[in-house]
Amino acid sequence: MTHVGSPPAAEINGNLIALNALAGIPLNAIKGFRAPYLNYTAQTLQLLANVDFTYDSSSASSIPVTDPGTDAYWPYTLDYGLANDCLTVEGVCKGQPKIPGLWEIPMYAFFDDLGIDGPHLMDPWLDTANGASTVNDTATLQYMQNTFTAHYNGNRQPIGLYTHPIHLCVGHFCS
Amino acid sequence: MPQFVVFTADDAIQSYTIDSVNQFLAQRKNPNGCPVKMTYFTSLNYTNYTLVTDWYVAGNEIGDHTYV
Numbered sequence: 001m002t003h004v005g006s007p008p009a010a011e012i013n014g015n016l017i018a019l020n021a022l023a024g025i026p027l028n029a030i031k032g033f034r035a036p037y038l039n040y041t042a043q044t045l046q047l048l049a050n051v052d053f054t055y056d057s058s059s060a061s062s063i064p065v066t067d068p069g070t071d072a073y074w075p076y077t078l079d080y081g082l083a084n085d086c087l088t089v090e091g092v093c094k095g096q097p098k099i100p101g102l103w104e105i106p107m108y109a110f111f112d113d114l115g116i117d118g119p120h121l122m123d124p125w126l127d128t129a130n131g132a133s134t135v136n137d138t139a140t141l142q143y144m145q146n147t148f149t150a151h152y153n154g155n156r157q158p159i160g161l162y163t164h165p166i167h168l169c170v171g172h173f174c175s
Numbered sequence: 176m177p178q179f180v181v182f183t184a185d186d187a188i189q190s191y192t193i194d195s196v197n198q199f200l201a202q203r204k205n206p207n208g209c210p211v212k213m214t215y216f217t218s219l220n221y222t223n224y225t226l227v228t229d230w231y232v233a234g235n236e237i238g239d240h241t242y243v
Binding site for chain 2: 007011012014015016018019022023024025029030031032033034035036053057105122148151152156158159160161162163164165166168169170171
């Protein structure tokens with residue numbers, strides 16, 4: 001297996017085989033997929049359906065819930081295609097790809113004071129807020145709270161904390 | 176309708192990354208008193224498979240994040 005953006009079947013299925021053989025995870029317990037770098041294509045989603053995944057969670061919701069055109073959809077099936085990443089992934093949306101029964105769980109971004117121009121998706125605590133040049137933890141907390149409140153007061157779409165824990169130090173690894 | 180908060184981690188599972196995730200989760204409980212569970216989209220490179228088993232048996236979800 002090699003390191004690729006849009007993963008072929010060998011990358012997807014090899015992970016299942018290894019986690020089953022080496023960690024004893026039942027194959028039918030591995031239900032979800034996220035693409036490395038969130039790089040996926042319409043074909044990736046079909047490959048997931050071919051081996052009976054329940055859901056993908058690689059797409060981004062990048063329009064705030066306070067915007068009438070928000071793409072912060074509750075998880076949905078691809079019976080009528082994908083409705084996220086319409087401008088960034090080729091061959092999705094406008095009813096494509098139709099994969100009945102496969103769920104998409106969008107990754108819901110946080111938004112700072114710049115609104116749609118200030119999205120924060122993964123590891124938001126590592127980002128600078130409001131277009132600043134340095135990280136400001138107070139500003140990070142503020143926009144995370146603001147987005148949470150917008151979800152809470154709106155349609156209660158889930159909030160997501162998406163982490164790369166290798167970037168989060170513990171104990172003596174912090175120094 | 177409750178406000179759901181999902182917590183995910185990506186990449187290898189190692190003792191450092193489990194400690195890191197536990198900083199967020201270990202001391203927290205759901206409103207019904209149940210411990211907080213999360214989904215780990217696990218990549219194979221650098222992963223400690225014993226810890227994958229432990230994390231799954233502790234009630235967490237293991238997802239596919241390919242090799243690297």
